[in-house]
Amino acid sequence: MQLSVYIKALANPKCRAAAWDAHKKLSQDQSYSLLKTVSALWNFLRYEKVIEFNGSFIVNTFFPPFPGLSFSQIMKGFSKKESEIFQSLKKGKRIAPISCYIALTNTCPYHCWHCSAAHRKNSKDMPKSSVIKIVKELQSMGTPIIGFTGGEPLLRNDLEEILSSIDNRSTTLVFSNGYNLTEKRARSLKKAGLFGIGISLDSYDSEAHDIKRGHKGSFEKAIESMKISIKAGLFTMIQLVASKDLLKDDGLQKILEIGESIGVNEIRILEPIPSGKLINASKDIFLTRDERQQIIDFHKKANSKDYLPIVSTFAQFESKEEFGCSAGVYHCYIDASGNLYPCDFVPLSFGNTLEQPVEKIWKLMNDALGKQPKSACFAQEHHDDFLQSTIDNTFPLSPDNSLKICDKCCSGKNFLPGFFRRLQ
Numbered sequence: 001m002q003l004s005v006y007i008k009a010l011a012n013p014k015c016r017a018a019a020w021d022a023h024k025k026l027s028q029d030q031s032y033s034l035l036k037t038v039s040a041l042w043n044f045l046r047y048e049k050v051i052e053f054n055g056s057f058i059v060n061t062f063f064p065p066f067p068g069l070s071f072s073q074i075m076k077g078f079s080k081k082e083s084e085i086f087q088s089l090k091k092g093k094r095i096a097p098i099s100c101y102i103a104l105t106n107t108c109p110y111h112c113w114h115c116s117a118a119h120r121k122n123s124k125d126m127p128k129s130s131v132i133k134i135v136k137e138l139q140s141m142g143t144p145i146i147g148f149t150g151g152e153p154l155l156r157n158d159l160e161e162i163l164s165s166i167d168n169r170s171t172t173l174v175f176s177n178g179y180n181l182t183e184k185r186a187r188s189l190k191k192a193g194l195f196g197i198g199i200s201l202d203s204y205d206s207e208a209h210d211i212k213r214g215h216k217g218s219f220e221k222a223i224e225s226m227k228i229s230i231k232a233g234l235f236t237m238i239q240l241v242a243s244k245d246l247l248k249d250d251g252l253q254k255i256l257e258i259g260e261s262i263g264v265n266e267i268r269i270l271e272p273i274p275s276g277k278l279i280n281a282s283k284d285i286f287l288t289r290d291e292r293q294q295i296i297d298f299h300k301k302a303n304s305k306d307y308l309p310i311v312s313t314f315a316q317f318e319s320k321e322e323f324g325c326s327a328g329v330y331h332c333y334i335d336a337s338g339n340l341y342p343c344d345f346v347p348l349s350f351g352n353t354l355e356q357p358v359e360k361i362w363k364l365m366n367d368a369l370g371k372q373p374k375s376a377c378f379a380q381e382h383h384d385d386f387l388q389s390t391i392d393n394t395f396p397l398s399p400d401n402s403l404k405i406c407d408k409c410c411s412g413k414n415f416l417p418g419f420f421r422r423l424q
Contacts, residue, residue, distance in 0.1 A: 002049065002050060002306055005051065006050070008052065009057050009066075015057065015066065015067050017067070018066065018067035018068075019067075021072070022072075025075055025082050025085060026085055026089075028083045029083055029085055029086035029087055030083075031086055031087055031090070032086040033423075036423050036424075037086075037423065040423050043418075043422060044322060044419055045059070047299065047300045047303060047316065048303055048310075049303040049306075049308075049310045049311070051265065051310060053065065053265060054233070054235075056068055058235070058265070058266075058310070059310075060266060060268075060310050060312035060317075061145075061173060061196060061235070061237060061266060061268065061312065062098075062099070062312060063145075064144045064170075064171040065195070068168070068171075069168045070144040070168060070169055071144060073142045073143070073144035073170070074142075074144055076096065076142030077094045077095060077096035077097070077098065077141065077142040077144075078093070078094055078095070080095065086423075089423060090420060090423040091371075091372050091420060092323075092324070092329060092330070092372040092373045092416065092420045093329075093371045094329060094330050095141070095142075095363070095366075096138075096141035096142040096143050096359075096362065097138075097141075097330055097331050097332045097362065098143070098144060098145060098326075098331065099143070099144075099145035099146070099147060099326075099330070099331050099332075100138050100143050100145070100146055100147070100332050100334065101146075101148070101149050101175070101331075101332075101333050101334070101344060102131065102134065102135070102146065102147070102149070102333075103148075103149050103150050103151060103153075103334065103335045103336040104125065104126070104131065104148050104149070104150055104151065104153045104156045104162075104336060105125045105150045105151040105152065105153065105155055105336050106120075106122045106125065106150070106336045107125075107150070107151045107152065107155055108150055108151040108152040108155075108177070109177075109179055109215060110152070110177050110213045110214055110215040110218060111215065112177075112212065112213050112214060113214070113277065114212075114241050114272055114276070114277060114278055115276050115277045116273065116275045116276035116277075116278075116344050117151065118277040118279075119276060119277075119394055119395055120276075120347070120394070120395050120396065121337070121394055121396070122336070122337065124337075125156075125337075126336060126337070126338055126354065128158045128161060128162060130338065130353075130354055131162050132162060132165045134334065134338075134353050134358060135165060135166050135170070137353075137357060137358040137359065138170070138358055139166065139169050139170050141359050142169075143170060144169070144170055144171060145170065145171050145173065146166060146170045146171075147172070147173040147174070148162070148172070148173070148174045148175070149174075150175075150176075150336070151336065152177055152179050152180070153174055153176060154174070154176050154179060154181055154185070155179075155180060159174075159189065159192075160188050160191075160192040163189065163192035163193045163194050164192045164193060166193060168193075171195045171196075172193060172194050172195050173194075173196050173197065173198065174189070174196075174197045174198070175197075175198045175200075175239060176197060176198070176199060176200070176225070177199070177200050177213065177218060177222065178199045178200070178218075178221050178222040178225030178226070179218075179221060179225075181197075181225040181228055181229070182228065183231065183232065186229055186231070186232035186234060187232050189232070189234070190233055190234055194234060195234070195235055196236065196265075197225075197229050197235075197236060198237040198238070198239040198268060199222050199225050199226050199229065199236070199237065200213070200222060200238075200240065201219075201222050201223075201238045201240050201255060201258070202240050202241050202243070203219075203246060203251065204251055204254035204257075204258055205219075206219035206220065207219075208245075209222070212243075223258075223262065226238065226259075226262050226264055227262060230262070230263050230264065235265050235266070236263075236264045236265050236266075237265065237266040237267070238255060238259045238266070238268065238309075239268045239270070240255060240267070240268070240269055241270050241271065241272060242269050242270065242271050242272075242287070242295055243272060244284075244285070244291065247287075247291055247294055247295070252269065252295070255267065256302060256308060256311065259309045260307070260308055260309060264309050265309055266309055266310040266311070266312060267309050267312070268312050268313075269295060269298075269299070269311065269312070269313040269314070269315070270314055271286075271287050271292065271295070271314065271315060272286050273286075273345040273377070273379050273380060274380060274383040275346070275347060275379055275383070279347075279383065279386070279387065279393060279395075280387070280393065286380070293315075295313050295315040296313065296315050296316045296319065298311070298313075299311050299312070299313040299315070299316045314377075318377065319417070320375035320376065320415070320417050320418065321417070322417060322418055322419050323419050323420075324373030324374050324375050324376075324416075324417030324419075324420075325373055325374040325375075325376060325377050325378050326343070326373060327343040327346050327374070327378045327379070328342030328343070328346070328365050328366060328368075328369040328378070329342075329366065329369060329371070329373050330373070332362060332365070334353055334358075335396070337354075338352045338353045338354040339351070339352050339396050340352070340353055340361045340362070340365065341396060342365060342369060343378075343379070345377075346378055346379045347395030347396045347397060348365075348386070348396060348401075348402035348405060348406070349397060349398065349399055350364050350368070350402055350403075351364065351399055364399075364403075368406035368407070368410065369406055369410050370406075370414050372414055372416065372420075373416070373420070374414060374417075375414070375415045375416075375417055378409075381409075382405065382409050385409060386405070389401045389404070
């Protein structure tokens with residue numbers, strides 16, 4: 001634990017005011033327990049690293065900066081009645097996602113080995129006006145993090161206009177290969193309101209990275225883009241998929257050292273998921289329990305060192321000991337055609353946001369998934385069910401098929417992940 005940064009946060013009047021405001025709202029629920037809430041937060045934070053960035057405090061990019069209007073929106077998404085917020089928090093139930101990622105385009109100059117957008121029905125990319133309508137709806141619901149992905153989102157020349165339409169109720173992120181990021185573009189994105197950018201880097205070795213990304217020179221471009229992003233004042237992340245070969249070769253540590261040398265703020269670690277190009281992949285591509293534990297151990301060890309970037313891992317954050325799988329519960333994904341999914345890796349569509357309000361589709365999906373986090377990754381647990389529901393491996397599945405799968409997979413009482421159990 002970094003006592004110095006916590007002391008600094010406690011000494012900050014805005015932090016104290018925000019914490020007191022949250023306490024007052026939670027106190028309106030008679031079941032609220034300050035002791036259990038503090039204990040649950042402390043148990044979570046002991047393996048995280050908090051840093052100060054531009055006057056705010058960042059745990060990782062699963063959360064918006066604290067304090068701030070976007071952080072306060074987290075409360076809004078639990079319940080419309082303040083007297084029921086803590087009850088909903090204890091069960092992990094939300095009426096709005098904490099984060100929603102929107103694919104702005106299906107187009108990408110790279111051919112990544114793990115691309116989750118492969119095997120999907122593609123139509124024209126949503127026009128700017130439709131994307132702006134969607135983000136306005138998400139903000140009205142109380143969604144504090146809105147991310148943009150693709151394809152390659154930097155190919156959208158109107159990205160700045162989209163970002164400019166989002167007010168400070170939401171923190172904005174872009175996830176990119178680094179393609180097409182110049183100093184001028186980075187400054188333009190920052191001016192438009194972008195908070196942070198995640199640049200993909202799947203190996204410390206330039207040749208291995210280029211092969212994985214299917215594009216010669218992608219390693220050098222990724223490194224250059226990180227430096228450009230930092231110079232522009234953007235919160236800068238390395239995002240990587242921890243493959244088996246990377247784990248065997250001490251690759252996580254080597255990428256962490258690259259991030260430290262450049263000065264990135266966070267290393268965000270995913271793992272191979274049976275989706276997109278990997279929907280029919282051999283099982284030996286996916287991580288074992290021991291390999292996932294290796295990532296968790298790395299997460300904990302790296303975050304104990306003050307001089308290193310934040311390390312955030314889905315293996316730790318979405319484990320059954322912490323918050324569990326967020327798909328369709330406190331996260332969702334909208335593809336470039338407007339279809340709303342539980343997450344990028346769960347190819348179930350519950351409706352199209354160009355045809356129906358986001359809030360209506362979210363509620364349908366959230367109800368179908370049981371309204372609370374799962375103890376294991378939904379995409380990994382049920383990808384066989386996805387395959388059995390399609391003839392030609394084309395996704396997303398229709399809302400009718402998606403609801404049938406959820407009815408089969410999500411019925412019965414679900415085991416609550418550790419963070420929520422600690423609030424009981």
